[in-house]
Amino acid sequence: MDGWESFIGLARLILLAMVPYTLASQGTMLAGRAGVFNVAQEGIMLLGASVGFLAALRGGSLWVGMLAAAIAGGLLGLALAYFTSTLKMDQFVIGLALFFVGLGASSLAFKLLVGVTLVLPQIPTLPDLKVPLLGDLPVIGPILFNQNALVYLSALVSLGLYYYLYRTSWGLELRAVGENPKSADSLGINVTAQQYAATIMGSMLIGIAGAYLPMVYTGTFTQGIVQGRGWLSIALTFFGGWRPGLIFAGALFFALVEVGSLRVQIMGGVVPHQVLRMLPYLTTILVMIFAFRWVRVPAFLGQTYDREKRSLS
């Protein structure tokens, strides 16, 4: 019985940890499918965490916080789209610049609204929602059907994105933009509009992924709250082959590594904790060595499209 208890506990933790990876990577994937390679995840998540926390604190509701984080993320996405799609600037340079913007803005907002205190203000954590009937099943019930709303949401987002990309003509158009924008353009598809929409929506998801952290783990905002999850989500997106289904599966794996290394750390032992902290990154590198063999990235990822520019081919 005790074995079951701890298994259920561990599985629940993994699902909790899966959420930010899923949302951030699906957001990255969405923009990437329009050819925009977002590398500002870490900054967007930090800003989402800060703004989400502050809005929840002031607004009195976690949902207000989520909304504010989505808007903050969306604004950074808008900036990314404007500089890369309209002004045709380099996506990596702008992405890295926006990372620093997010980094700075997140602590600035916190300083302005909370100030320097010894006792950090707290917000309540996201409550668990029990699905009727299913939630009462043994083992599966507590793991899958008695979780917070964002666990369900991240599964729904993954499913929705899959449906959108592969089962609708809008998805067909979006994928065409990321594969061959000139072809899409020549067929009357508005490349710029697609890139704006995908980048902004994607960044909103990444912002929510950031807000999730104070609302589930710490109850407050700290500078180090994101802990490289943003960078890892880029790796995860490649790992998932820029496909919603595989990204979802990959997020579970990344969450497993995160929870697993924490476990080992708590149990203590010979392995220094710095090594354990490196584990997710090391695993990522190992996995990527194999993943890169079969991964297909959108053909136009990271490039800027300019109608009158001659393409060397």
Place this chain on the structure above:
Amino acid sequence: MAERDRLVMRGIRKSFGPVAALDGVELRVRPGEIHGLLGGNGAGKTTLMNILFGLYRADAGEILVGGRPAHVRSPREAMALGIGMVHQQFLQVPTFTVVENIVLGTRLRNRPGLDLAGPLRKIEALAERFGLPFDPRARLGDLPMGVRQRVEIAKALYRGVELLILDEPTTMLTPQQVDALFASLKVMVQAGLSVIFITHKLREVLAVSDRITVLRSGRSVATAPRAEATEHSLVRAMVGEAVDVDRSLLFARGEHEAALAQSGQPVRLALEDLSAADPEGRPALEGWSMTVRQGEIVGIAGVAGNGQHALAEAVMAIRPRQGRVRLDGADLSALATQQLLARGLAYVPENRWEDGCLARASLAHNLILGAHRRPPFSAGRFLQWHVIHTLARALIAEFNIQARGPEAQAGDLSGGNLQRVMLARALSQEAKVLILHNPTQGLDIASIEFVYQQLLRHKRTGGATLLISENIDELFLLCNRIAVIYRGRMAGTLKRGQFDAYAAGRLMSGMPGQDAEAAA
């Protein structure tokens, strides 16, 4: 007059930076005609059509469609006016299926799931009616170029075009496929469509057009009905004074010096059972054996992507290979590229920009590349820049390279000038064997003529030439013998005197040749 025209373009101008690509062009197209748009490379044909299709914005000029002024600001607006375009470089998504490529951008109903059954029926009917066979469910990237082009045409027809633009549609087709294409075009104009057929090949424009407009350096120099156009008048209009038509090789008729037989000469280059793989490890060249004699030009014909690149790189030891390479009887199979260059093998790759030059390095640097470790360019470890610059200046003059001087960046040159650099480099290093891959692709007429004259010069001095080209006319013009490559194997050979476009076309599409013998 004006009412009869489906399309009128008047006074069209367009500049790219300092380059005036179009300088007051006029074009009139009637309903139900195939209108040939003829011009050398760089004449501005593609630019003009991109303006009509809304991809480029004209600097000046007006466009009338069906008698009404049209402001085409995007392809969407062009398509709304009934204009469709098949681009020179296909604008397709290789990872999508054929149907997905065709319906992309059309307003589809989103039932639960993407409903492609209706479009599929419509596409099949269109393909049937216009004689464009393809499998709508295939993944586009898996299809050969000839089929991909039919898909491009179907894409335009699916949108209900009245005016179809085809930009150099024949470059990647075998002669048989060209005939099939022309037959489809005839069906289209009978159905009332207008077709603008762009080409730089005289024979094609004369074969299929009802009227012909000639473009030269951004100006429309003449429009004439097919009946009034002669090959000679078109050539004159196309090249102006830039080329001496009567002495040119490019427009030569009948036999000429290039074709002189070279049977008695000793074998210069011998390839024995050469095999190589592509970067993914799949076989790209299998069991290739052939010889090239002194003073001989031997052609390699084939549809692009059948192992031509592998063949060139295998000979030059750029990629790993099995088999033997002999020069004047000596076995060079174990030598690396650097040593092959020193022994007198020279290679002008197909992709001038990526494989052929250092785009950011100077002309002088590019001109000695490969010979830079040898005297007189290098003494010990040090480059002798004064020697190099002297040579560069001499080559720039001799090969008529339009550039500021030896310090100019290679990447700033036009395609024609860069190709002169490639040839200057190959020929100045006393090449015994010249291996050329599509040496005239994308060049203007004067540069093409220049390349041909250089080949002839090399031939006269006893040099052997392996000319890999996707342009069958070029091979017929220059070669003593032609080997056809299909899926990395020799599909057959043709001798001078038995050159026949259809025989070559059969071999190029993998059908057994009728009177062509096995490999020589």
